[in-house]
Amino acid sequence: MWQLYQFPLCPFSRKVRLLLAEKGVGYEPVRESPWLRRDEFLDMNPAGQTPVMIDTERGGMPLIDSAAICEYFEETVEKASMINGTAANRAEIRRLVAWFDTQFFREITAPLLEERMVKRLVHRMTPDAGMLREAMKAAVGHLDYIDYLLDHRTWLAGATMSLADLAAAAQISVADYLGGIDWKSHEQAKRWYVGMKSRPSFRPLLAERMEVISPPADYEKLDL
Amino acid sequence: MWQLYQFPLCPFSRKVRLLLAEKGVGYEPVRESPWLRRDEFLDMNPAGQTPVMIDTERGGMPLIDSAAICEYFEETVEKASMINGTAANRAEIRRLVAWFDTQFFREITAPLLEERMVKRLVHRMTPDAGMLREAMKAAVGHLDYIDYLLDHRTWLAGATMSLADLAAAAQISVADYLGGIDWKSHEQAKRWYVGMKSRPSFRPLLAERMEVISPPADYEKLDL
Incomplete structure (x- = not known):
């Protein structure tokens, strides 16, 4: 096990x-x-x-x-390959996974976790409003980039769902739990994310709660 | 090309x-x-x-x-596989690559590049001595970890040379160029690094120079 x-x-x-x-x-x-x-x-x-x-x-x-x-x-495990296609396709998937794991995490998820979770649980401090604003501004830029990718592709890295979609949805879901995501004027990214949220793989994650910290009302909803 | x-x-x-x-x-x-x-x-x-x-x-x-x-x-490219062995071996190689690319880079290479290169080339400022001290202290810890790995293995991730050795040597060589590495009491790590330096793949990198910034006298030497 x-x-x-x-x-x-x-x-x-x-x-x-x-x-x-x-x-x-x-x-x-x-x-x-x-x-x-x-x-x-x-x-x-x-x-x-x-x-x-x-x-x-x-x-x-x-x-x-x-x-x-x-x-x-x-x-x-052969089932449901998520790093699939030609070597070039696979490179594009891995590039985007690194993008969300590194850039999105550093600019958005990490500061939100620090300000809204670590400061509350560990330091018993209030979050820094300036840091939160910066993170939410960066999130708008990243949603723009997702819109741009979806202008050209069905899924983030190409014609099929891949680890890039899972990596992006994982970061976004944590940022969303911490109140850092505003879907306004990001229709394409929103539609893609609602699709991710409705997958059986995603539902159990959305049902979990972190102690003390509550997500916004529409965190689990499929009609954003 | x-x-x-x-x-x-x-x-x-x-x-x-x-x-x-x-x-x-x-x-x-x-x-x-x-x-x-x-x-x-x-x-x-x-x-x-x-x-x-x-x-x-x-x-x-x-x-x-x-x-x-x-x-x-x-x-x-099949020649000279550097992510080799069983799935578990490959996971260990990738873990160590991520370790050097992330932890070593963040604690040592990134601050050295910022203080000794970016500040000089871009901002025309002098480096912060406290930051340099911190990076060099962190380097001692990382060399200890390399010594520990080599107590149990011929190469960093196992019995054969792998991408873990290339990733580690790449970070160390930049830190060394910027004066951040002291080999004192790290005999095993030093022997391993001299082995890496003597490879034909490494020699051209060591011969290159960054404008304005010079490496220490023993940077290219094989008898440290």
């Missing part, structure tokens, strides 16, 4: 969870709060970040780093 | 260049200074980062993001 160390608002764990659900791989979620820097967790992953996966039956080294974990399940 | 947009101290371009050299893939380096945020470059890569690769004969989309580029050449 696979165990997945994660917390409900970890966007990288969400990406992995979406992939596992699409592929039909079962796992037991184990709650880990990386900001507590628990010794046993650091021994497992010196980078101190979720997600980490452990095969409790077969043992072996833990799987660490969400990109490495996704590649592992792409290589070992 | 492949063109590779890069600058001499870009650690991610160095990783790609080492891979291309090991695989025997020819390319023409094109100088790009991402901090200038040139419009034509941003049109090509909205993330604004090097490396970017273009196939000038066959056209098609540019290859963007160093991890995606490395996977592309792993998939299309």
Whole structure:
């Protein structure tokens, strides 16, 4: 049995969870709060970040780093390939995954998590309004980019759904939970995201709650 | 013919260049200074980062993001596989590549590039001594980790050389150029790095110079 160390608002764990659900791989979620820097967790992953996966039956080294974990399940589980097509298609998928994991995370998800989650749970401070405004402004730019991609393609990286869609939806869903997304004048991105939200792989994630912090009213809704 | 947009101290371009050299893939380096945020470059890569690769004969989309580029050449060029072994081995290689590309870069290479290169070339400022000290302290921790890995393995990710070794050596070589590496009491890491430096794939990188900034005297030396 696979165990997945994660917390409900970890966007990288969400990406992995979406992939596992699409592929039909079962796992037991184990709650880990990386900001507590628990010794046993650091021994497992010196980078101190979720997600980490452990095969409790077969043992072996833990799987660490969400990109490495996704590649592992792409290589070992044939069903629902999410890094598909020619080498050039696959490069485009991986470029966009890196885009959302790095740029979107750094500009939007990370500051929202810091201001609205870590400050509240750990430091008992109020969020910095300037930082929140910056993140929400950056989100508009990223939704513009998604609109642009969808002008040319059915899914973010091409003609079929891919890990790029899962990575983007994972980041957006956390930003949305934290009140950072305004869909106004982003009809295409919104339609795409409602499509992602309605997938069976996505519903369980949307039903989960982070302690203390509540999402906006339309967070789970399919008619935004 | 492949063109590779890069600058001499870009650690991610160095990783790609080492891979291309090991695989025997020819390319023409094109100088790009991402901090200038040139419009034509941003049109090509909205993330604004090097490396970017273009196939000038066959056209098609540019290859963007160093991890995606490395996977592309792993998939299309059989020679000198650098993401090799079982799925678990490959996950460990990718974990370590992400470790050096993310943790090592953030704690060491990025601050050294900012303080010793960007401040000098762009802002005409002197480096912040506190930031440099922090980066050099972090480097000691990372060399300890490399020593630890080499206690158990011949190469960083296992029994054979892999992309993990190229990624680590690429980051270290830039940090070393910028005076951030002290090999004292890191005999194992030093022996491994001298082995990397002596490879034909590495020699051309070490011979290049960044304008204005000179490396320390032993930067190219094989007897540290």
